[in-house]
Amino acid sequence: MTRSNTMTRVMLPLIAATLVLFCASMLIGPARMSLGDSLSALFAGGESPMALVMREIRLPRALLAVMIGASLGLAGAAMQGYxxxxxxxxxxxxxxxxxxxxxxxxxxxxxxxxxxxxxxxxxxxxxxxxxxxxxxxxxxxxxxxxxxxxxxxxxxxxxxxxxxxxxxxxxxxxxxxxxxxxxxxxxxxxxxxxxxxxxxxxxxxxxxxxxxxxxxxxxxxxxxxxxxxxxxxxxxxxxxxxxxxxxxxxxxxxxxIGFVGLVVPHILRPLVGARPSSLLWASALGGAVMLLLADIAVRLILPERDLKLGVLTAIVGAPLFLHLILKLRKERI
Amino acid sequence: MSLLALSGFSIGLQGRSVLRDVSFSIGPGEFVGLIGPNGAGKTSLMRAALGLIPSQGTSSLLQLSEAARARAVAWMPQAREIAWPVTVEMVVMLGRMPHMAGLTPSEADHEKVGEALQRMDLDGFRHRPATQLSGGEQARALIARALAQDTPLLMADEPIAGLDPAHQISTMQAFAAQTAEGKSALVSLHDLGLAARHCTRLIMLGDGRLVADGPPTEVLTPERLAHVFGITAWFRETEDGPVYQPLEVIR
Missing domain, CATH: 1.10.3470.10 (ABC transporter involved in vitamin B12 uptake, BtuC)
Structure with missing residues (x-):
């Protein structure tokens, strides 16, 4: 597999997923707002309650999900590689x-x-x-x-x-x-x-x-x-x-927030031909995708009960990891 | 011009002396076999010459920067480690790293990798994950990796251990072919028969020092074999080249 087609085959879908989920994360919350209202509130600025919700609550939440997810994925890939x-x-x-x-x-x-x-x-x-x-x-x-x-x-x-x-x-x-x-x-x-x-x-x-x-x-x-x-x-x-x-x-x-740094490099490794340098950026994007997804899920599953993000990543991550171990075991035999 | 020069070279590990006062130099076009019983210090000598473990005395390689050293000598360690299921081609391409500025290989890099794969009979394995190969095939991939590094000197620690007879011979021939291009190899070996047949020069280690250094016929004397290895052997110059067969244990 050449490097350039790894880039297009893995990187583009991951970038697209990150962008889509980022937008989705901006649209989900207890304050019911339509898509158009949300976007105009974000970009028009001003001091309306909608603009404040977008800029002071949803934007930092989505940004942090991307930043922390990318950090955990990148650090996990680097640690596994080392x-x-x-x-x-x-x-x-x-x-x-x-x-x-x-x-x-x-x-x-x-x-x-x-x-x-x-x-x-x-x-x-x-x-x-x-x-x-x-x-x-x-x-x-x-x-x-x-x-x-x-x-x-x-x-x-x-x-x-x-x-x-x-x-x-x-x-x-x-x-x-x-x-x-x-x-x-x-x-x-x-x-x-x-x-x-x-x-x-x-x-x-x-x-x-x-x-x-x-x-x-x-x-x-x-x-x-x-x-x-x-x-x-x-x-x-x-x-x-x-x-x-x-x-x-x-x-x-x-x-x-556990399991992101462990599971994401593991899932993406076969897709980048197991090459540690390619896995670095792929895991960074994959981590952002996983954490955005998890943070959207905690808001959709139990909106009233403040389900904790770290709890969800572990609940989803652990069985996923077990599945990978079982797959690995089959390949070895 | 020497590719490796050691003088007054001594190695101590955890207060115990491994080798004392070793001096030799390797010029272009030599295929040097490093022989000696288990624990004689073959691996330590090569690792210390590369700066991987501390030493006293001088090694010409230690005067180079890390980057320059990686273009002067290729090293194949005894532990055959391939951590991830990367393709055989990528394993071999890692050998080109010291010649590449970034991570993208040039046309010349692909060419060198192709040559190395061909030389080690790995063309059909190019796109297979290296971790799925047998032990001997992995060893060949790692030898190809060292060949692809395309350095004046190649150092390998027991490269042919675990290979089938055909690939043992073709690997020795690959090293010998390098010397025809003016490159040199320093290779530790336990198979004295292959060493006698293919190497242009042998360096024998024993009792923590360099015992003998010269052409195979001069180094492999019955007295030294008895004293250093504790064996007897049969050695003849035949029509098919030198033939060497270890016979009995003396001690």
């Missing part, structure tokens, strides 16, 4: 768990209630600390195995401390708020959240998108890749910082 393991996912290096711990502490201490950006900033601080910790534990010249082990250690510590906060929480309201926040959601986010996450995500996307060549070479193992001129230490640093930027920023504004 570790040469289809079971790797962006949360593996402990960033999402630590960002969640930062957010939980912000809710518990009241920081989240005292000013709007208290929670996301605390989550970003958690992500930053975890990255420094993972890099210190894995060492500058360590292998992919030391990175996994360091990530598992940091994830476990973050999970334990999160449980400790819940355990000792004197306030049942804070505890339930923590539990709901951790399920992940895009409801009631504002453009402030978009502007907070965007710079970090753009930096992370740039770092991760630059990994294609190195990940292709890693198909043949670390020794062969290094002998083909790939600087593995630099590649790993770009991977860890890039993943931390996109996943940290995503978790900070939307909570923990």
């Amino acid at each position: 570790l040469r393991n289809p079971l790797a996912e962006p949360g593996l290096i402990g960033v999402s768990g630590s960002a969640a711990l930062g957010a939980v502490l912000a809710i518990q201490t009241g920081l989240a209630a005292s000013f709007a950006l208290g929670l996301p900033l605390a989550a970003l601080a958690g992500a930053l600390i975890s990255v420094l910790l993972v890099m210190a534990l894995a060492g500058p010249r360590g292998t992919s195995l030391t990175l996994i082990l360091a990530g598992i250690a940091v994830s476990a510590l973050a999970a334990a401390l999160t449980s400790l906060v819940l355990n000792l929480s004197p306030n049942p309201f804070a505890a339930s708020e923590i539990v709901f926040w951790m399920m992940g959601s895009l409801a009631d986010r504002s453009m402030t959240h978009v502007w907070l996450a965007l710079p970090l995500m753009v930096l992370g996307w740039a770092l991760l998108a630059g990994l294609g060549r190195g990940l292709d070479a890693l198909t043949l193992g670390e020794d062969a890749a290094q002998a083909m001129g790939i600087r593995l230490t630099r590649l790993r640093l770009m991977l860890v910082i890039g993943t931390a930027c996109v996943v940290g920023a995503g978790t900070a504004v939307a909570g923990a």
Whole structure:
């Protein structure tokens, strides 16, 4: 399969799906508005309630779904490519768990209630600390195995401390708020959240998108890749910082959303001829599609009950993943 | 002009000395077999010469930048790893990476890949996922990958282990054909018969040092075989070329 026909066969449908779902996401919500009204409200501007709903509620929600979905898909593809393991996912290096711990502490201490950006900033601080910790534990010249082990250690510590906060929480309201926040959601986010996450995500996307060549070479193992001129230490640093930027920023504004980074690269791998560099952009688009779909679904399935996005992605993602495992098992036999 | 020059080269792993004070240089047009018993340090020597593990002494390859080194030497590791079900053609195309600025191969890149596929008898496998091939076929795809890198020196760690006799011989012939073009190969081998028959020069490692370096007939003496490998062997120059057959274990 040549590269150009992979582009047209996979990339164009994914771009089209992203655009269509983005528009659909803009049209769905409790405020019933017709298609024409919605669009004119969005572009005409002004201070009408319709314009406010479009610009301040629906637009940030759809933008965040695209940004976070693309981030999770891209980081998942990069992580799987680096570790040469289809079971790797962006949360593996402990960033999402630590960002969640930062957010939980912000809710518990009241920081989240005292000013709007208290929670996301605390989550970003958690992500930053975890990255420094993972890099210190894995060492500058360590292998992919030391990175996994360091990530598992940091994830476990973050999970334990999160449980400790819940355990000792004197306030049942804070505890339930923590539990709901951790399920992940895009409801009631504002453009402030978009502007907070965007710079970090753009930096992370740039770092991760630059990994294609190195990940292709890693198909043949670390020794062969290094002998083909790939600087593995630099590649790993770009991977860890890039993943931390996109996943940290995503978790900070939307909570923990699982399975996207694991399932999307897995589904798209056969469609791009398994080539890690092609899988990077395909997974970014695929992640955006999956998260837009999931966020539309939570609004359509139980509009009154605030179904959480992270719950839905896991409910849909886990059986999908099982199906893929069964398919893989059949092929091996 | 030498393609690889080691001098006073020593390797220690975790405080244990693997090789001490190895010096040799490889010029153009040589097919060098690296022989020695298990644990003699063949793999370590090649990896250290490439800068993949730390070493003392000098290796000419370590004075090059990573990018220049990838155009000076191709390396086929012993572990035959192909992580994803990419096509055989793409595996071989990875060898062209050091010559490509971006990710899009040129006409010349396709040509080199075609030659390498043909040389390793892989034309019919071009579009098959590499992970579905047998172990020996995967090894051939990885050798083709190293050939496609089109470097003055090719280093391979036991490239013919696990191949059928016909492909063992044709692989040795592929390396020998490279030397006719002025390129060189440094290849670790356990099959002393094939080494004696195809290599222009053998380097024997044993007891943590370089034991012998020269043409196969001079290196493979009964005394060295007994001392380093602990075997006896039958060796004759025949009408069909040199024939070498290991016979008995001494120790």
